[in-house]
Amino acid sequence: MIIQSVQLVNFRSHDEFLLKCNKKTSLLIGENGSGKTSVLEAIYEALRGKSFKASDGEILKRGADFYRVELNFCDGRKTVVVFDGKKKQFLVEDKKVARLPKRNRYPVVLFLPDDLHLVATSPTKRRSYFDRVLTEFDESYSDSLLKYEKSLKQRNDLLKKYNNQGGDGKISRSDFFSWNILLSKYGLEIRQKRIKYLEQLNLVFSEVYHSIVDNFYFLSFVLKFDRS
Template sequence: MALAQLRLISFRNYSNQTVTFSNKLNLIIGRNAQGKTNLLEAINLLATTKSNRTGNDAELIKWSREKGSILGKLDHTEIEMIIEQNGKKYYINRKLRQATDLIGKFLVVFFSPEDIRIISGEPILRRKFLDRLLAITDKKYLAELSKLQRILKIRNKILYMQKLGKEVSDLSIWNKQLVETGSFVWSKRLSALAILNKILTVISKKILVNQTLLLTLRNNLNLKTEELADIKAKYQGNIDRLGSLEQERALTLVGPHRDDIQVEVEELIG
């Protein structure tokens, strides 16, 4: 579905603005500091539920207003985001929904000059980039990724309590969940990079001479296969091997949360 109309109320520098889009090419032209970037941010926010510029929802609301909203009209669907000082609410056709229900309603590719940090910045930026791509194309991935983050938080707390010598719940329960969920995330990431590399090979032939871009998932298991059973077996073995060290550091040392995506230029032969 395509975004046909956007209405901004008390969002950034907009008091009440409605924009109608063509189903072909749209150009946004204006002087500096007039709200072009804010308009693009609103579109991206409605598509992904996340701002590419801030993690503080209060910054999205126009100065002196209590709340703001973004309303988007698609072919036969109306989606709305109410932004309040302490969070957001989401509606589809005026019915209250979860944030995950908005993701994927319409697809957005957003690029800004700051995105060069995906290449030059820290690993978490590259993980987030790949996770956003997978989240909008695979709802199960989004659910499993959220589950993984909860498991890691609980598991790290248990490890910390164990380090203090306190009696806590059995870690093996969380180890099993970590292996199941983490292996799924790893498998999906490896599969996605394989697809992206095929696309990059085609694109590289058009813009590079005898070279291609290659994306590699760097992980602390040195995984090469996408087979779930193989990943689970290797993951469980490493958790067993590093158990005492994890207790000593009170930290989960192995998992998708420590991944990096390596971007290389590879020479083509022949």
């Protein structure tokens, strides 16, 4: 456990809140609407630089002028987040910055109740979840994914213009060539990294499963490709 404590002021429903973490496991227990998820949101913001669900104005407690999050680590370091109603600043290593530096961002995998529907949800949502996980640990994957989505949008916009153009024929099929090359390049990078990630995950998945359930089943994740 790298977190020693987290302190909140005017963060959502919390006027003031202090959580001292145990070395192994900490549990947040409370009634619905008591602000348990808000504590996780504050920790996430201090570790990643932004909330996973809302803007700063929505986080600020109603009627308050500012909110503050202080995250203390076991090695003596700390990160402070302050929003004054207009702008947000981070205090890291005794320096005030507008954005949390990359070297001070920690990889965080967020698992929410809605994620329990991953098994029964659409392939798009499952890919989106694994994409979020991979981007936390691999910046090159995030870069490839961003470039792929940008190239796909550019090609689709060009395709719409091609289908809607009149008789002037300013856009030809050859204009799609460069975008198709980029999509193939970044798509292959994404595919290879997904395969590698699932191979690593499968090394421990069955072991963890058997530590919970006493049976002889072997479980693994499989990445399927649509070849239609």
